[in-house]
Ligand SMILES: Nc1ncnc2c1ncn2[C@@H]1O[C@H](COP(=O)(O)OP(=O)(O)OP(=O)(O)O)[C@@H](O)[C@H]1O
C-alpha cells in the first residue's frame with residue numbers, strides 16, 4: 001500500500017453546549033493513501049463535517065473535547081503547536097467548503113485571497129504569488145483568469161466561485177484535499193463539471209481527496225472508496241464497487257434504496273428508512289441504527305458492534321451482516 | 330462611483346433648499362416679537378417701525394425669505410440683533426470652537442469605543458466582554474450633563490486640577506493651541522466622548538461577533554492564516570459599517586451639544602444657539618440653525634459616499 005496521507009483512529013468529538021454534551025463523532029477510523037479519493041456519505045447531522053474539520057482542528061478549543069488520533073503524513077495533529085497547525089492548514093492540507101460564497105471573504109478579491117494564502121506559507125513576493133494564482137486559475141479552468149482574479153466572490157457565478165475556492169485550497173500544493181459537499185450548492189450541470197475537475201486534479205497532482213457528499217452518484221464518479229457514517233460512527237467502508245453492488249450494512253442498503261427514489265436531499269429524511277437518527281446528546285448503548293433496523297436483535301441493543309473486515313478492504317459494523325450476507329448469497 | 334457621487338450631490342441640492350426654508354419658517358412662525366429684546370419697553374411706535382424696516386421685518390414672509398436666501402448664498406447671514414456683529418463671524422468662531430471640542434471628544438470616544446467593541450466582540454460572554462459591555466451601556470445611559478457636573482465637582486471644585494468653564498483663561502473665546510487652553514478642553518471633551526464611546530463600542534461588539542460567526546472566518550483559519558491576519562480581515566469587513574456609525578457620531582458631536590456647552594460655558598454653536606434663543610436674536614438663530622442643518626446634509630452625503638467607496642459589494646453593483 002502507498003504512503004498513508006491521512007490516518008484517523010478512534011476519533012471522538014464531543015461538543016459542550018451549556019449542560020448538554022453532544023457526541024457528534026463517536027469513533028471514526030479512516031485511512032487515506034496518497035492519490036486516493038474517499039467519499040464520506042451519510043445523513044444530515046451524522047458527523048461528516050465535524051470529522052473533516054478535525055483533520056485541521058478547526059473547532060473552537062474551549063467547547064470541543066477530542067479523543068483519538070488524527071495523523072497527517074504520519075504527524076499527530078493534536079500535538080502540533082500553533083505554528084505547526086498553521087503550516088498544516090492550507091499547507092499540506094487544503095479545504096473546500098460547501099458554499100463558496102460564505103466561505104470566501106466578501107470584501108477581498110479572490111486573487112487577493114489566493115495571494116495572501118500563498119504568502120502566509122511561503123516567502124515569495126506579491127508578484128510571484130500573483131503569477132502562481134494565475135497559474136492556479138488556469139489549472140482549475142477559469143476562463144479569462146487574469147480578469148477573474150480581480151473579481152470579488154459575489155461577482156462570480158456559483159461554478160466559478162467553487163473553482164476559485166478549489167484553486168485557493170490548492171494554492172500551496174497540498175497532498176490532501178478536504179472537500180465538504182463541494183457540489184451541493186451548485187446547479188446540476190455545474191456539479192458534474194466540478195466533479196470532473198476534482199477527478200482530473202486528483203490524477204494530475206496525485207492528490208488525496210476526502211470528500212463529503214449526499215450524492216451517491218458523485219461518490220461513484222470520483223471516489224475509489226466509500227465510507228458510510230451513521231450517528232458519528234463509520235458503519236461500512238470499502239471499495240466503491242463492492243459497497244454499491246453488495247452493501248453489507250442495513251443502513252447502507254437503505255441509503256442505496258433511497259437513491260432510486262430520487263437524489264438524497266440535504267436535510268431531508270431518507271424515505272426508505274423509517275424513523276430518525278438518535279439524539280446525539282443521549283446516544284443508545286448499542287448499535288445506533290438498531291431502533292430503525294428491521295434485522296435488529298437483542299444483542300444489537302446491548303453493545304456497539306465493532307467494525308470488522310468482511311471481504312478484502314471491505315469492513316462493516318454490524319452483528320447481523322455475516323449471517324445476512326450468507327443467506328443472500 | 331463618480332457618477333454615483335455626482336448624483337448624490339445633485340440630490341443634496343433640493344434638500345438644502347428645503348432645509349433653508351424650514352429654518353427660516355421655524356424661526357418666523359415662533360410667537361413673539363423679535364424686536365422686543367432690543368427695544369426699550371417704552372419705545373415709540375415710530376422707533377419700532379424704523380427698527381423693523383432696518384431688519385426687513387416689515388416685508389412679506391416670501392420676500393424676506395428670498396432676500397435672506399440670496400444674501401445667505403453669498404455668505405452674508407445678516408447682523409446679530411443682540412451684539413450688532415455679523416452673524417457669519419459669530420457662527421464661524423463658534424463653529425471653530427465646537428469643532429475643536431468635537432475633534433478631541435471624537436478622538437477619545439472612538440479610540441476607547443473601538444477597543445472596547447473589538448475586545449467584547451472577540452471574547453464574547455467572557456468577563457472581559459461583560460466589563461467592556463457594562464462600560465458601553467453606562468456610556469450611553471448616563472445623562473451627560475449630569476456626568477459633566479460630577480466631573481466638575483470632582484476635578485474642579487474638589488481637586489482643583491482643571492478649570493470648570495470657558496474655552497481659555499480670562500473668558501477667552503478664541504481657541505489657541507497651548508496648555509492653558511487645552512486644560513479647559515479636557516473636562517467637556519471627556520464628558521462629550523462618553524456617548525460616542527458607548528455607541529461605537531456596542532455597534533462594534535455586535536458587528537465583530539456577527540463577522541466572527543460567519544463561515545469565511547473558519548475558511549481563513551483553514552488556509553493557515555495567523556490570528557493577526559484573520560483580525561485584519563475582520564477589521565476590513567467591519568470597516569464600512571463602523572465608519573458609517575462613526576461618521577454619524579462625529580456629525581452629532583460637530584453639531585455641538587447645547588447641554589454640554591452650556592454646562593461648561595464652552596463658546597461653541599450649542600452655546601450660541603442657546604444665547605440666540607434666550608435673547609430672541611432672530612438673525613443669529615436663523616444663521617446658526619442654517620449652518621448646522623446644511624452641515625448635516627453634507628455629512629450624510631459624505632458618509633454615504635465613503636461607505637459606498639469602501640464596500641465592494643455596493644461599489645461595483
Ligand atoms: N460547533 C458545534 N457545537 C455544537 N454542536 C455541533 C457543532 N458542530 C456540529 N455540531 C453538531 O454535531 C452533529 C454533526 O454535525 P455535522 O455538521 O458533522 O453533520 P453533517 O454530517 O456534516 O451534516 P450535514 O449533512 O447536514 O452537513 C450535529 O448534530 C450538529 O448539530
Ligand SMILES: [Mg+2]
Nearest residue numbers: 048049050180
Ligand atoms: Mg456538513
